[in-house]
Amino acid sequence: MFPIEKFQEIRTPFYYYDMQLLDATLQQIRSSMTAGMHLHYAVKACAQPAVLARIAGAGFGADCVSGGEIQAALNAGFPADSIVFAGVGKSDWEIEMALNAGICCFNVESIPELEVISGIAARMDMKARVAFRINPNVGAHTHANITTGLAENKFGIDMQDMETVINMTRGMRNIRFTGLHFHIGSQILEMDDFAALCVRINELQDRLETAGIKDVTYINVGGGLGIDYQDPDHHPIPDFASYFDTYRHGLKLRAGQHLHFELGRAVVGQCGSLVSRVLYIKSNAIKNFCIVDAGMTDLIRPALYDAYHQIDNISAPATDETMVYDVVGPICESSDVFVKDYHMPPTHRGDMLVFRSAGAYGEIMSSRYNCRQLPGSYTSEDI
Numbered sequence: 001m002f003p004i005e006k007f008q009e010i011r012t013p014f015y016y017y018d019m020q021l022l023d024a025t026l027q028q029i030r031s032s033m034t035a036g037m038h039l040h041y042a043v044k045a046c047a048q049p050a051v052l053a054r055i056a057g058a059g060f061g062a063d064c065v066s067g068g069e070i071q072a073a074l075n076a077g078f079p080a081d082s083i084v085f086a087g088v089g090k091s092d093w094e095i096e097m098a099l100n101a102g103i104c105c106f107n108v109e110s111i112p113e114l115e116v117i118s119g120i121a122a123r124m125d126m127k128a129r130v131a132f133r134i135n136p137n138v139g140a141h142t143h144a145n146i147t148t149g150l151a152e153n154k155f156g157i158d159m160q161d162m163e164t165v166i167n168m169t170r171g172m173r174n175i176r177f178t179g180l181h182f183h184i185g186s187q188i189l190e191m192d193d194f195a196a197l198c199v200r201i202n203e204l205q206d207r208l209e210t211a212g213i214k215d216v217t218y219i220n221v222g223g224g225l226g227i228d229y230q231d232p233d234h235h236p237i238p239d240f241a242s243y244f245d246t247y248r249h250g251l252k253l254r255a256g257q258h259l260h261f262e263l264g265r266a267v268v269g270q271c272g273s274l275v276s277r278v279l280y281i282k283s284n285a286i287k288n289f290c291i292v293d294a295g296m297t298d299l300i301r302p303a304l305y306d307a308y309h310q311i312d313n314i315s316a317p318a319t320d321e322t323m324v325y326d327v328v329g330p331i332c333e334s335s336d337v338f339v340k341d342y343h344m345p346p347t348h349r350g351d352m353l354v355f356r357s358a359g360a361y362g363e364i365m366s367s368r369y370n371c372r373q374l375p376g377s378y379t380s381e382d383i
């Protein structure tokens, strides 16, 4: 499955993207979606140019959270009017850039932000399309650092202020209100969590009707669909059919309303792997440390979220024998540990280890700490 021979020629660590799997995933998404549904790929998950271009080429839009992401999306060929722009802290230059590009919609997260967008749009003599990100106070069964839909999180506008902010736009000549935006968290595998969001959105829509607000055309439910980190070989493509069905059955859309999604992880997560080489095996009385040339600077998810990534030793001959290792990186931080007490075939200096399911929030979160080079980046079509 991995072109080991070709990997030998490349300096490690590097990211490797399986474009065939990406194509199959995009195809699966396309066939699970129905009329009136739109996907804006969450660029934050992975902005590798070839990967972005492939997603744009498949006809999907982009969800961006910075001017840099908007630029990356435009460079990759996403049409400007397929780009939504979210984030609690949009800078003035980013707002100007988005207006100049002609994006689809700003997902607005506060009243001060609405006022700034209105002011900038007036100065530029333009009209900004806005949706309000409402904090639905719906929990999700996932890691605390990646839940976003609870009142205690910094994201979105309080539900109780929804009518007020919408009515504020009535007096703003350079703002066009389009609808509502939500996002409850990431790496969500229980469809019930998305069903709970549907129930909340239905309640809010009833409230809007009572308040006489009838011009909601855009409902954006964010992203969050998780992937199988435990067993990527058996579940290389997430269950998009159940995901979209949950919304199709759970949401009571009104006539003329379009449903928008912002999936990131589910689109690219399983397509990417981090390839590294074993530098040293070091043993003491209680541990075998497998020290690799990739570190938390290349893949920070284990250190930051205790995330699990399957590790395959692709150099080891097939065997039933295993040994127990702590797989660690070279960075001067005690948290630079990928996994503790991990069973692998007997592993030696020079072996190639592949960290699986690293396509989302892997390469894009890499850093230059310790003055390290950023990891290399290749697709299956480059090598």
Ligand code: LLP
Pocket (backbone or CB within 6 Å): 042, 045, 063, 086, 146, 148, 182, 183, 185, 186, 187, 222, 223, 224, 225, 262, 263, 264, 265, 266, 301, 305, 360, 361
């Ligand atoms: N929309 C909004 C408003 C978001 O905040 C996010 C992710 C997404 C869409 C895409 O969510 P996805 O479909 O990828 O779950 N670095 C963390 C994940 C952070 C997610 C942030 N927001 C990780 O490595 O698990």
